[in-house]
Amino acid sequence: MTLPPLVPLPASIASTDGAPFRLGADTVVSGDRDAAAALVSLLEARTGTAPGDGEDGSIELRIEKGGAPESYVLAADDASIVVTGADPAGLFYGVQTLGQLVRPDGAAWVVPAVRIEDAPRFAYRGVMLDVARHFQTVDTVKAYIDRASGLKFNALHLHLSDDQSWRLQLDSRPLLTELSSSSSVGGDPGGFYTKADYADIVAYAADHHMIVVPEFDMPSHTHAITLAYPELMEEPVIDDHMREIAASHGGELPVNGVDYDGMAVGFSSLKIQDEATYDFAADAFGELAAMTPGPYLHFGGDESLATSDEDFDEFVSRVSEIISNLGKIPVAWHEAGSAKDLADDTVGQYWGFVTPTDGMDDKARAFAQVILSPADAIYLDMKPTASSDLGLTWANGPTSVERSYSWEPSAVIEGLDDGDILGVEAPLWTETIKNLDDIDAMAFPRIAAAAEAAWSPATTESELRTWQSFRERVGAMGPLWTSLGIGFPASDEIPWVTEE
Structure with missing residues (x-):
């Protein structure tokens, strides 16, 4: 049968x-x-x-x-x-x-x-929505919660700050949203969440059995802070790679105190040796902790190309300790694994490739537990095909639905088994994504592949954990997704079921 x-x-x-x-x-x-x-x-x-x-x-x-x-x-x-x-x-x-x-x-x-x-394979099953590169309304965030919870995800990672903008109101640092929230990539409109907006999102997520994992990214990805608190920031470090990105994607090169709407990364840095920086971090994460009932606070720590290795290690160690002392579990991108004095309970988030390169796996192994977000499998902002109007291709080119499915979490980082893996998270960065229609077009159907990696038995433990089985099963989701108002693209990799 x-x-x-x-x-x-x-x-x-x-x-x-x-x-x-x-x-x-x-x-x-x-x-x-x-x-x-x-x-x-x-x-x-x-x-x-x-x-x-x-x-x-x-x-x-x-x-x-x-x-x-x-x-x-x-x-x-x-x-x-x-x-x-x-x-x-x-x-x-x-x-x-x-x-x-x-x-x-x-x-x-x-x-x-x-x-x-x-029952789920992993305790943590997340999606990430970047609201910094392009601001997403509260209703759009709620719609994404609807979609994710229907596929048994239980965490929404909100990327709330980046070079382009700061998106969450803080009483302790009011200038962040007064002066640093108006920009988006490409000069599109900005915006921010009031504390009431954030509480509304947190409550809606809880009603759908999801926690919110908020992220203030630092010490890099912090150019927006220059508009509000320039005394905390170093001057941008601009190299040939940045110039190439600006030339290929458009946008001006960054200047302290001026809105940045480009796509280059790694040029900004907080002042690591200034105690005012740690007062800022304590204010920001202290207020965030009070607003966030979930156990995790994410502090970024990725692509700090303008920060020396020694300064970076000092910064992430101190900030992880600030968060831990607030009674929250710090989360950081895998680069933070280089720091010897990182807070013991810090969770690492691996964004490298399914086959690790450049020692990314060594840094990930430094954490007691890891969230897997391999960019060339489940970064939902990667182009699904070379001809796609939306998305990027830096993670080993376009990511097909088949490639998004055909990986095994326990095989990514040698030496890490299920006990070392907290879970799986599918990030959706929004450099090219402006609204819910764009989100649906990029997330579906690949978000379902990430859901299966996070929830279902390992590929070695079920004869149905195969690409052929998945493409048939996900094709049968089409009528349900349509009835729920999800604007999924009819990928030609999937045999979609239609109902008369």
């Missing part, structure tokens, strides 16, 4: 004997209120009809403690559907799976007879 197509692939799925469950006017959802609301919304979008609710439901949603965190069991037959989560998150993910199971049968809608027992 053919198994129903699901993404990400569950840990265990088996078709059972019997007729499918038929959704109809008499379908009633009972049980956990939050999960029921999520399911009713999902079914209404998919089928055009919302089921009712009541005490005795033909679809029952319940929580029974004792299973693995975020796990669930889904059992469907012709009489009923029962989804049991080990916790609220697990029940929510079971609801997302149930939404994927719904299929048309003539004029009716059915759910096949099936039993699924599922």
Whole structure:
């Protein structure tokens, strides 16, 4: 019997004997209120009809403690559907799976007879949205949360500052949003989030069982600070590589105190030997910690080309300790692994290639745990094809859907197994991405490949963890994604299912 197509692939799925469950006017959802609301919304979008609710439901949603965190069991037959989560998150993910199971049968809608027992491979399953290169509205961020949580991601990494702009209001440093928030790449409009906006995003994410991981990138990627607090910044270091990028992508070379709307990186640096810099970091991360209920604060630490190795190591060690002393877990890009005195609990985020180069893997091994974001696999801003209007190609050229799928997390960095890997995160940088339509066009369907790497069994542990299986399964997601208003591109790598 053919198994129903699901993404990400569950840990265990088996078709059972019997007729499918038929959704109809008499379908009633009972049980956990939050999960029921999520399911009713999902079914209404998919089928055009919302089921009712009541005490005795033909679809029952319940929580029974004792299973693995975020796990669930889904059992469907012709009489009923029962989804049991080990916790609220697990029940929510079971609801997302149930939404994927719904299929048309003539004029009716059915759910096949099936039993699924599922739990995530990794505890951390993230997407990153860069709101610094191009500002994204609160509604756009919420829409991305909808999309990501439907694929069982549980972390939204918000890249809140870069050379182009500072995007979050801070009472302790008000000039950052007054003077440093108006620019975007290419001279497009800027913007920033008020503290109320940020709280709204955090709460919306929590309702979808996601944490927010905010990032203030430093000591480089900090040119925007020059507009507000120029005394903290070194002069830009401009080399031939920067001039080449400016020539190929447009934009002026950076000048302290002037908005920067180009795409070159690595030229800016905070003043490492000035104590005022660490007062700034303490203010920024202290206020951020108070606004962020999740356990992680990201402080960047990447591409500090204008900072000496010794100064860089001193900076990331001190800032990681500032964050750790706030009761938060510091996160930094893998370059920070060079520092001997990094706070012990710092998590490294690896953005190198699937096959590491230039000692990137050595730096990643310095951390107790690592988040994997291999750029040539799951950087969602890479062009999917050479002819794509959006995206970049620096990560080994265009990244096809097949390449985004065909990697194994435990094989990227020699010596790191699942116990050393906190999870997987798919970043979406926005140098060329301006709005939700652009986000959908670049994220889908490759975001589903990242979801499977983060949630599903290892490629060595399931015969269905193959490119051929995935392309068939993700092709079946097309009608659901369409009903949810997702503007995914019809990649010719995928055999898309259409429904009359």
